Amino acid sequence: MADRPRLTTSAGAPVADNQNSKTVGPRGPVLMEDYQLIEKLAHQNRERIPERVVHAKGWGAYGTLRVTQDISRYTRAAVFQKGTQTEMLARFSTVAGEQGAADAERDVRGFALKFYTSEGNWDLVGNNTPVFFVADPYKFPDFIHTQKRHPRTNLRSATAMWDFWSLCPESLHQVTILMSDRGIPTDPSRMNGYGSHTFSLWNDKGERFWVKFHFKTQQGHAHFTNDEASQVIAKSRESYQEALYGMIEEGRGPKWTMYIQVMPEGEEDKLGHNPFDLTKVWPHGDYPLIEVGEMELNRNPENYFAEIEQSAFNPSNVVPGIGFSPDKMLQGRLFSYPDAHRYRIGTHYDMLEVNKPKCPVAHYHRDGTMPFGLKTNPDAYYEPNSFDGPVEDPSVAEPPHRYAGDVDRYDFRGTSDHYTQPAALFALFDEGERNRLYANIAAAMQGVPQEIVDRQLAHFDKVHADYGNGVRAALKKAEGDNASLSTGHAAAE
Numbered sequence: 263m264a265d266r267p268r269l270t271t272s273a274g275a276p277v278a279d280n281q282n283s284k285t286v287g288p289r290g291p292v293l294m295e296d297y298q299l300i301e302k303l304a305h306q307n308r309e310r311i312p313e314r315v316v317h318a319k320g321w322g323a324y325g326t327l328r329v330t331q332d333i334s335r336y337t338r339a340a341v342f343q344k345g346t347q348t349e350m351l352a353r354f355s356t357v358a359g360e361q362g363a364a365d366a367e368r369d370v371r372g373f374a375l376k377f378y379t380s381e382g383n384w385d386l387v388g389n390n391t392p393v394f395f396v397a398d399p400y401k402f403p404d405f406i407h408t409q410k411r412h413p414r415t416n417l418r419s420a421t422a423m424w425d426f427w428s429l430c431p432e433s434l435h436q437v438t439i440l441m442s443d444r445g446i447p448t449d450p451s452r453m454n455g456y457g458s459h460t461f462s463l464w465n466d467k468g469e470r471f472w473v474k475f476h477f478k479t480q481q482g483h484a485h486f487t488n489d490e491a492s493q494v495i496a497k498s499r500e501s502y503q504e505a506l507y508g509m510i511e512e513g514r515g516p517k518w519t520m521y522i523q524v525m526p527e528g529e530e531d532k533l534g535h536n537p538f539d540l541t542k543v544w545p546h547g548d549y550p551l552i553e554v555g556e557m558e559l560n561r562n563p564e565n566y567f568a569e570i571e572q573s574a575f576n577p578s579n580v581v582p583g584i585g586f587s588p589d590k591m592l593q594g595r596l597f598s599y600p601d602a603h604r605y606r607i608g609t610h611y612d613m614l615e616v617n618k619p620k621c622p623v624a625h626y627h628r629d630g631t632m633p634f635g636l637k638t639n640p641d642a643y644y645e646p647n648s649f650d651g652p653v654e655d656p657s658v659a660e661p662p663h664r665y666a667g668d669v670d671r672y673d674f675r676g677t678s679d680h681y682t683q684p685a686a687l688f689a690l691f692d693e694g695e696r697n698r699l700y701a702n703i704a705a706a707m708q709g710v711p712q713e714i715v716d717r718q719l720a721h722f723d724k725v726h727a728d729y730g731n732g733v734r735a736a737l738k739k740a741e742g743d744n745a746s747l748s749t750g751h752a753a754a755e
């Protein structure tokens with residue numbers, strides 16, 4: 263006891279006995295006045311916060327971004343000045359599975375980064391793929407419903423997934439990536455990260471550039487086949503947590519090289535497609551990668567719940583020199599993410615240690631849940647005021663945007679080419695990759711009604727005749743394998 267801290271209640275009162283509840287006689291019952299027991303049980307009931315509706319299963323660590331190149335011609339952001347080192351946090355995740363889901367499942371991975379810059383937190387909440395399934399936030403809740411459990415069966419539904427995808431051909435690019443080898447990275451260090459959306463950078467002269475962010479793994483890509491992943495999951499559902507935690511504990515923290523693609527404002531029409539369409543990339547040939555620096559993860563969190571589960575990433579967290587774009591999906595996420603955190607964690611979620619900026623914070627938001635450490639001048643509780651409260655700084659104003667047009671509900675996906683970019687990707691696959699792509703799709707289509715399968719096959723045909731035919735052959739093979747499996751089973755009986 264001598265040099266150990268004294269156990270207390272949450273109100274600080276010392277606890278004399280933490281082993282035995284207070285009872286009438288040695289056999290009970292317990293007393294209502296055993297407030298220490300009640301506090302302990304009540305706290306246990308409140309140990310969980312609502313898990314994220316998407317990206318519930320995650321793994322994270324702290325690290326550093328080092329900017330090694332001069333990109334000041336594009337941005338005035340302090341974080342991007344050559345030689346700057348910025349502390350950061352990364353959280354990787356699967357999208358669809360709940361918190362207890364296995365890590366090595368076929369899914370898109372979240373690649374969320376929080377940079378604690380000297381001018382506020384900049385969060386880049388990306389994925390391990392440069393594109394997404396849909397281009398309009400109006401469709402996002404429907405898409406996610408297809409990835410989650412069916413209301414009646416409470417099972418994931420291949421029918422729902424392929425029904426939606428086949429009716430939304432803009433998903434074809436992302437579906438092809440998901441079903442390719444890159445659909446199951448072996449661990450978070452062996453995959454790229456992408457900001458995916460188009461963002462913007464602006465410099466001291468008030469010039470704006472549209473930008474895409476890329477983080478390329480220095481560990482090299484490594485992936486599991488479906489069979490390998492099944493074997494991994496049979497042994498451990500936590501293979502990513504084990505890998506990421508382990509490599510950082512052993513001093514082998516993973517690294518990524520950061521790049522940007524840059525398009526000067528005004529060049530939007532040169533690309534040949536909407537540069538703000540999240541289902542498409544900017545070809546490297548047109549917009550080459552420009553190196554920025556290196557990101558390294560080097561410190562594990564001390565408390566997973568406090569630092570990873572309660573970490574709150576917002577695409578709306580930008581800093582002077584970094585801005586948004588008209589990308590509809592980005593605009594939707596600017597609302598959804600902070601809204602999710604206010605619901606999941608509480609009003610002042612960004613006052614939690616992991617979310618707190620490392621620069622001074624001064625605002626007039628008052629009261630609400632958890633306003634820890636909100637030090638305000640008691641007389642300056644409104645604005646404008648005459649009592650030395652914080653004031654705006656016009657020097658950090660973003661240059662004005664030049665948006666104009668008629669207000670309507672525009673259907674750009676209806677007029678968009680959904681096939682050329684998946685075809686460019688398909689052209690990169692060697693024979694082995696193509697065969698695994700066909701087999702992965704056939705496996706994922708088991709039990710899906712023929713009408714839906716046919717609708718999706720027609721999309722694959724439009725990418726490349728080999729794509730559609732390859733999946734047809736793989737479906738036939740899977741059918742044969744299933745038939746012989748059930749015959750074998752009957753014979754065994």
Ligand code: NDP
Binds near residue numbers: 392442543546683684
């Ligand atoms: P490039 O040949 O210049 O680039 C191809 C890109 O594809 C590389 O970034 C490579 O990543 C990546 N890649 C290779 N295999 C896969 C895979 N199985 N899943 C996902 N990405 C993969 O061509 P373009 O820029 O003209 O793009 C051609 C196609 O490549 C695009 O339609 C898109 O599908 C894909 N792609 C393009 C990206 C871009 O920003 N332009 C980014 C990622 C993919 P790595 O260098 O890490 O091996």
